[in-house]
Amino acid sequence: MTGKYTFKTLHDQIKAQERDFWRTNLLGIGATLLLLPIPMLMPLLIDEVLLGHPGKMTEFISSIFGNSEVWLYISVILAVILTLRFLAFFLNNKKTFYATKITQKISYLLRHRILHHLERISLSEYESLKSGNIASKSVQDVESISGFSGQIVTTLLSASLMLLGIAVIMLWMNWVLALLVFLLNPFFLAFSKLLGRKTGELLRRQYKAYEIYHELLNETLELFVQVRVSNQERSFFGILQGHAKEIESASLDYGYKASVAQTSSTLLTNTVVDIFRGLGIAAVAYSDLTVGMMIAFLFYLSTLVSPMQQLMGLVISYQTIKPALERINTLLTLSHEPHYPHECNPFEDKKTTSLELKEISFSYGNGKEVLHNINLKAKEGQKIALIGPSGSGKTTIAQIMVGFYPSHRGEILYGDVPIEKIGLPIVRENTALMLQEALFFNDTIRMNLTLFKEKSETEIYEALKAAQLEEFVAKLEDGLETCIGKNGIRLSGGQRQRLAIARLILSDPKIVIFDEATSALDNETEYHLYETLEAFLKGRTTIIIAHRTTTIKQADHIYFIDDGYVKAEGSYEELRKIGLIQAEFDAEKNTTIC
Numbered sequence: 001m002t003g004k005y006t007f008k009t010l011h012d013q014i015k016a017q018e019r020d021f022w023r024t025n026l027l028g029i030g031a032t033l034l035l036l037p038i039p040m041l042m043p044l045l046i047d048e049v050l051l052g053h054p055g056k057m058t059e060f061i062s063s064i065f066g067n068s069e070v071w072l073y074i075s076v077i078l079a080v081i082l083t084l085r086f087l088a089f090f091l092n093n094k095k096t097f098y099a100t101k102i103t104q105k106i107s108y109l110l111r112h113r114i115l116h117h118l119e120r121i122s123l124s125e126y127e128s129l130k131s132g133n134i135a136s137k138s139v140q141d142v143e144s145i146s147g148f149s150g151q152i153v154t155t156l157l158s159a160s161l162m163l164l165g166i167a168v169i170m171l172w173m174n175w176v177l178a179l180l181v182f183l184l185n186p187f188f189l190a191f192s193k194l195l196g197r198k199t200g201e202l203l204r205r206q207y208k209a210y211e212i213y214h215e216l217l218n219e220t221l222e223l224f225v226q227v228r229v230s231n232q233e234r235s236f237f238g239i240l241q242g243h244a245k246e247i248e249s250a251s252l253d254y255g256y257k258a259s260v261a262q263t264s265s266t267l268l269t270n271t272v273v274d275i276f277r278g279l280g281i282a283a284v285a286y287s288d289l290t291v292g293m294m295i296a297f298l299f300y301l302s303t304l305v306s307p308m309q310q311l312m313g314l315v316i317s318y319q320t321i322k323p324a325l326e327r328i329n330t331l332l333t334l335s336h337e338p339h340y341p342h343e344c345n346p347f348e349d350k351k352t353t354s355l356e357l358k359e360i361s362f363s364y365g366n367g368k369e370v371l372h373n374i375n376l377k378a379k380e381g382q383k384i385a386l387i388g389p390s391g392s393g394k395t396t397i398a399q400i401m402v403g404f405y406p407s408h409r410g411e412i413l414y415g416d417v418p419i420e421k422i423g424l425p426i427v428r429e430n431t432a433l434m435l436q437e438a439l440f441f442n443d444t445i446r447m448n449l450t451l452f453k454e455k456s457e458t459e460i461y462e463a464l465k466a467a468q469l470e471e472f473v474a475k476l477e478d479g480l481e482t483c484i485g486k487n488g489i490r491l492s493g494g495q496r497q498r499l500a501i502a503r504l505i506l507s508d509p510k511i512v513i514f515d516e517a518t519s520a521l522d523n524e525t526e527y528h529l530y531e532t533l534e535a536f537l538k539g540r541t542t543i544i545i546a547h548r549t550t551t552i553k554q555a556d557h558i559y560f561i562d563d564g565y566v567k568a569e570g571s572y573e574e575l576r577k578i579g580l581i582q583a584e585f586d587a588e589k590n591t592t593i594c
């Protein structure tokens, strides 16, 4: 299930649906066999009826019906042709059903694989991707790949068989002309391969243009308010217009040249058919080939075009599908979060545990180190605070605590057990990380609170009450079923933070990490909120990252982080004495600068 998606994977997935694959192909072969004799039947009548060379076909019809009228021969042959065509039509429709079944299964399997992979990718890999990219990859490319698989299933065997059948019949009719036809085949294939490669390159450019445009449009609309307050609509939309132009140019190039490639191949085929028409007449004049046989030969030659084009189409699609596979594979090769075996659960039957970082050093990707030998500990039930200038590494520490960046050096211990022995899902089930900016789904208040976990109305309302949101929700016409818009746009900054806090309370974690989670609240609201939260936080190990004195004053122990180092630690008073907390300034301005 992991690793790249290759043509071999596609082959294996088709093979796994062996029954439907054979059904599709047997039906296709049946239809082909029914259609094969058709081009020969009417032309034989020309020889046997019009040109007066009685033959086996007319003899057979006369022996059955005891009549040798021309209209009878024509009617019988027409009836046979129509019966064959209708039967082939029926078989082909059945074939389409099974082929679609296979194609849709392949689409589903690929989508399933992508989703399964995304579910487990590491956060650092996620950050390297932009969300617009992910969406276009998993929607558009899956369609192209499954379309290609459909082409393989429906055309490969039946078109090859059709080709073989026609070849045998043509050889039987006139082997010299037939050999001439087949000698041209390798040139056709080489030509279509070249066309496929060229159109593949153009398609790659078109994809790229769409991708960049899509990404930028998403981002511009997401940050539209920022664009407007900066009065930069013209610049942003100007850039987008430029990308729209590039799509136009790339699509024109691809659309035009791909169509020229298609018509070139049709022109080549028609030219060959025309040449063989001439050669056919010459064969009638200079050999024993009859007129009827010559017409039948030409019919077969025209019939040959369809399976040839289907096979050439397959070669072209093989080339054009490569960019889609490449794009899918960039997604599928993003590395996963490590899977630690769950050996021990330090949270079991406990209200809380201690949380300790030992000698933690970390850098984002290949960048410079942002955390250096961090040592800190929150004892069981203790409340610690992390303070320090902006960019000093506080958020990174919080995210490392919940295992977001496993590439760090050093140890993370919950209840003295290393995180690697606990397993990330257990850690996250018991530890809540309140982000600097709370994130919400474009859904109801209820969904955003429960995130699909089973919670009773009483539990939900208690959490809302503790977060001081109960009154607000009660006043809403749709109450808990009110939609809050994309990322909670219909709520104020403070309401969003309170909703995040209600979500936290509802999840009932054993350890809580606040990453400036209350910064959007005014001092008084924040003070009351922590007062309300006091009962909830009591006895739970709590880590608070904050700037305000009101928030950090409640901490049992404070760590001062500067430039990725723990520069100092101690109580509020101790740090204030050495000038790391400027309480006076805070009192004056109602904010604390740490």
Ligand SMILES: Nc1ncnc2c1ncn2[C@@H]1O[C@H](COP(=O)(O)OP(=O)(O)OP(=O)(O)O)[C@@H](O)[C@H]1O
Pocket (backbone or CB within 6 Å): 127, 364, 367, 370, 388, 389, 390, 391, 392, 393, 394, 395, 396, 397
């Ligand atoms: N995803 C990331 N990729 C690369 N570098 C990052 C990333 N996130 C943060 N950094 C860098 O890591 C350093 C620490 O950032 P961090 O967000 O942990 O600081 P902070 O103390 O929480 O800042 P603030 O108080 O402003 O939130 C900074 O130099 C920042 O530029």
